[in-house]
Every structure is written in structure tokens, then in C-alpha cells.
Amino acid sequence: MAGIGWRHPHYGELLERAASPQRPALDFIEVHSENFFAEGGAALAMLARGRAHYPVSLHGVGLALGSAAGVDAWHLEQLARLVQRMEPLRVSDHACFARGAFGGQTIHAADLLPIPFHREALDVLAANVQRVQDRLKRSIAVENLSAYIAWNGSEMAEPEFLASLASRTGCGLLVDVNNIYVNALNARLQDAAVDPLASCRDWLDAIPAAAVAEIHLAGHKDCGDIVIDDHGSRVIAPVWALYRHALARFGPVPTLIEWDTELPALDVLLDEAAQADRMARTLAEWEAAT
């Protein structure tokens, strides 16, 4: 059920081990779509080799689905070509914006910038998601963000916003458990009364279980005055606890271990994925027994 983010330093090692008797037991590998937009070259060939061993999940960081300026037609065409080439298990991106007007032109901030949770933002996000799904001829999964700026004018809570998106477009939801925990930790920095675990459980309980297509788990970094979702360390105990809560609520859902900075040995990622698998199996056995 669990997969790992497959990043450049692990390309060769995972391929080698996948072809050996000690093949790592992964249900899928995830890559960032934009890293494979090239017409050709070594990276694309490597991905094709990886796909021969494991199903591939294409996780985008650049569609900028919440942009009022719309989705970049060029970007969508590159993604469509990659989807056609790789026939991925899943295609996903984020509920964020990055495109907009600056200096008389449309720029792309190359970041996952937060969107407000008001009706206009929902309309824009739904229209953009629909456009992508129409072009790709398949549903995509949309991920909740770690947001470091809270916009004025929000009219609904994030789970309601995402549930409406799923209902209107038929898209899946990619629930990043670490992201909601990071948001809760940052909320507590501004209001000591916030109980991060309780608020995260409320968040998970408000998401329609049937819409959840994937779960992401990662580490984060506490900088003192802000907590950053840096994907640079192991999943911590409270996030594992929330993952258990999510599994109990959503059932077994494909789960990704994300690790993008200060990459450790491949075995560390595989160990995290194994832990996610164990947790899902234990819960399933317990539910079957009761």
C-alpha cells in the first residue's frame, strides 16, 4: 500500500535492488511530474526503467490549480504527454496558486502558494481541475497545503472547501497528514489554546472518506517562530498517530513517504514505508477481529 518519493540520489540504487532477489516491497514510486517534462534525456529514460519495476505516481508541483490566471496550457500539454508516456497509477497536484500577473506578464512563482477558502477561489480551482481532468481524460487527486499565510475573506473551513471541490469535479483528495499538522502547529504559535492533535483529528473527520485517493506522510522542521513542511526528516510520532486516525476513518489508502531535502539512505525511506504498511495491516487485522 505504501510507496516512496523516488529522487535522483536513489535512482540507481532502487533500480539495482528492484532487479535483485531483495526487491524492496513498494506498491508504487512517486516522482515530481515537472522533473520529467523534457523531450528526452537521461531522467526520462530512468523513469521509464523505474516504471518497469513499480507503478509510478506523477505528483505535480506546478499546475498551480488555484490560480485566477488559469492553468498554463503549455504546462498541461507537457503533463498530458508525460501521462501518455508513463501511464501512471495516479496523477496529483496541489490546491495552491503560483501563476499570476507581475510586471506586465504572467509569471510562475514555482512554489505552492496558499489560496483563500472563499467561493470565488473554489470556482477557479474547480474550473482548473476540470480542465486538467478533461485534457488528461482521467481524474486527478488534489492535495491540501501547508500554508504560511492566511487570507482574509475565507468563507468556509479547508475540509469543506476540499469536499466541495471533490463533489463538483469528481477529483480525488490527497490528504497530506503532515501538512495539516504543520498548519496546526503554526496556528498554535498564534493561539496557545489550539490543540494541534485535536484540530487535526477534526480536520480529518470533516473530509469525505470516499473522496480520499492517497495520503502523504513526511517530516517537518520547527524553526521556532514557524514550522516548515520541509520533507527533510522522519515522520514524527504525532503524525503517525494522526495517520492511524486517518486510516481508521478512510480505510486502507495508498500512502506516500515524502522526503525531498537532506535525503537519507534509501533504507530509511523503505523503513518509513514499511512502518506505514505495518500500521495499515494492524488496523485492518484489528477491525477484522472486532
Add this chain to the structure above:
Amino acid sequence: MSLLALQQQALLAALFGAPQDASKLIAAYAHGDWARGLKAYQGNGHALAQRSLQGAFPALAQLLGEESFEALACALWHAQPPRRGDMALWGEALPAFVAASAQLADEPYLADVARVEWALHRAASAADVGPELATLALLTTHPPAQLFLRLAPGTAVVASAYPVASIVTAHLEANPTLEEAGRRLRAGQSEAALVWRQGFKPRLRAALPGEAVFVAALLSGASLAAALDQAGPLDFPPWLGQAVHSGLLLAVTTAPAATATGDTHE
């Protein structure tokens, strides 16, 4: 303009515009402690800019040193923000940006170093085309005026008044040594850099006499005869063997090759 568009333009302006304006741009549209969040996003952008350019311009990064390269990346980030969501495409403007930089005017070869590195960067992701060496037989059956040479993906020529190929390969491959590259620079040696891809590996060397003009002509769709006419001192038979061996020449055809396989930069 809609509220959403205003909010999004405000954040983009705060991230890419003048730092002193950032706070008042966001204050109207956000609540809570947005200042630390804004700082995090600004930091992300600058780190990404540096990382992206470091990947595409490793020799330039070595030449400038970490602090200057970081400042250069940051300056380009604000002056020419990305237009696409694929950061591998961002950096094309760096050579011209370096050429126009007053701070770097004392080292005018740096812009050509950046041009060569961008050509290498683009060659790495060019469309895959395999060799068809059996077509070399056409050289014995057809006159050169009826033949065209298909060159490797990403083939490009960068003409320079400086020993630009030597400078880049000295930093990336230690060949020649840094001392020798420096000697060639001080001696006023000029080079045209030839970039191509051998398999998946981007390659670079100084062009042979006449080769830069020859390759540029081939890239623009000239026949073998027309390209040789322009090439002057190029000795074709040894060039042919070397080009096949190094993967520069992939095939001989009787139809013009697509001109999109490469680029020339003066």
C-alpha cells in the same frame, strides 16, 4: 479585478517586487502573523533560484564563488521571474543578464561561459535520437550536394572571443587544468565551443578550425557540399571519423535534417 486575483497579485508582487513594498501589499489581504510566512516564501524562492541555476551553470557558480552566485541568482529571480512551472527552463536569460551586469563587466568571458552551460543544459534534455550508421554508405554513392548530415540531439555552437570551452571543461572535467585555461585566457585565445550529446551525456569541446562554421551551416539545413564550402580549413575525412566515434554525427540523409536539432550563438 476579482478579490482572488487581487490577493494573488499582491503575493506575487511581495515575492518578486521590491522588498520594501512587500509588507503593505500583503497587509490588506491577509490576517494573523503573515510576516513570518512571507519571509518563508521569499526564502523558498531564493533558495530555489540558486539551486536551479547551480544545476544548470556549475562552472559559472565555481567561477563566481558561492556568495556572488547566490546574489546573481537572487537578482535574476527578481528581474526575470520564471514564466513556466518547469524550473529547468528558467535560466535562459542568465547569459544576457551576466553580459549586462555592471558588477561583472571586469570578467567579460563569464557571459559566454553561461551561454555554453545553457547549451549543455538544454542538450541534456533534448529529444532522443539514435545513430543510423548504415546511412554513412550514402557518402560513397551520392554527391555531397545531395547529402545532409544529422547531428546529435542538442548540438550547438557558441562562438566566443575567449577560450570558453577550455574555461568550462577546466572547471567541470579538470581538462585542461585551471592554470592552463587561465593562461589561454590571458593570451587572448578565442574558441568556438561545440556542444552535443553522446548517448545521454552532454559533451563539449573547442571546435576545430572551420568546424564551427561547418556545424552551424549543417544546423541551418545546408547540404554537406554547401557546409563544406563554408567550412574553409576543415579537413573532412578525419572530422567524419571523429564525429561518428564521439556520437556527434548520427546519420547521413538525402533530405535536409530538421533545423531544430541545435542552435548557434554568436
